[in-house]
Amino acid sequence: ENPPPLAGKRALVTAGPTHEPIDPVRYIANRSSGKQGFAIAGALAALGADVTLVAGPVSLATPPGVRRVNVETAREMAAAVEAALPADVAVMVAAVADWRAEATAQKIKKDKGGIDALPLVENPDILAGLSKSPRRPRLVIGFAAETEKVVEHATAKRARKGCDWIVANDVSGDVMGGADNRIHLVTHGGVEDWPKMEKGAVARRLAQRIADELSH
Ligand code: C5P
Numbered sequence: 001e002n003p004p005p006l007a008g009k010r011a012l013v014t015a016g017p018t019h020e021p022i023d024p025v026r027y028i029a030n031r032s033s034g035k036q037g038f039a040i041a042g043a044l045a046a047l048g049a050d051v052t053l054v055a056g057p058v059s060l061a062t063p064p065g066v067r068r069v070n071v072e073t074a075r076e077m078a079a080a081v082e083a084a085l086p087a088d089v090a091v092m093v094a095a096v097a098d099w100r101a102e103a104t105a106q107k108i109k110k111d112k113g114g115i116d117a118l119p120l121v122e123n124p125d126i127l128a129g130l131s132k133s134p135r136r137p138r139l140v141i142g143f144a145a146e147t148e149k150v151v152e153h154a155t156a157k158r159a160r161k162g163c164d165w166i167v168a169n170d171v172s173g174d175v176m177g178g179a180d181n182r183i184h185l186v187t188h189g190g191v192e193d194w195p196k197m198e199k200g201a202v203a204r205r206l207a208q209r210i211a212d213e214l215s216h
Pocket of ligand 1: 014074092093094095096097098123124125126127128141142143144145
């Protein structure tokens with residue numbers, strides 16, 4: 001019997017949004033269901049990988065065989081990613097909030113003037129940081145959600161982030177929170193256009209591509 005294709009390999013997946021508190025009852029977030037990232041973590045585990053899933057706040061079941069670390073903020077996610085190293089492959093699917101506020105301890109009251117200005121500071125870019133880390137996984141994969149010029153923007157993002165592959169999502173339709181995904185895989189070798197598929201099928205095909213890449 002052959003061992004599963006990712007036996008002995010360590011995988012790291014980020015998924016879901018991050019929540020950046022403004023005050024005890026409010027937060028800044030990007031839109032993300034976490035479905036695609038959770039499906040990828042499950043597909044990698046199904047191929048035998050040792051998978052750590054760093055999950056933002058979502059109410060999804062942990063896929064079988066996956067080690068899950070729950071986080072709220074981008075900075076917590078960055079720390080959890082660092083703690084999960086070393087890894088052979090990282091798939092950064094999370095929709096990380098680009099900015100955070102200097103959160104206040106008390107709820108901001110509307111009748112006391114509310115928010116005149118909310119100073120924002122930029123969050124760390126976890127994908128870009130991992131790509132230039134001395135502990136960089138051999139294969140680093142980023143995601144890009146685009147509504148137009150999908151491949152052009154994804155190709156630029158691949159260079160800017162320093163990752164190996166970009167999985168570009170065309171989110172101009174009903175992908176957000178939906179069951180299906182239409183992706184373009186941007187690698188050093190060019191662009192692969194995959195047909196519209198259920199998110200589980202995208203995850204299995206990507207996991208198989210990862211296994212092929214790590215096998216040589
Ligand atoms: O720059 P943009 O947010 O469009 O890039 C998306 C890719 O970068 C995704 O893979 C996402 O998980 C990752 N990312 C990150 N940390 C951030 C912002 C994005 O890891 N602060």
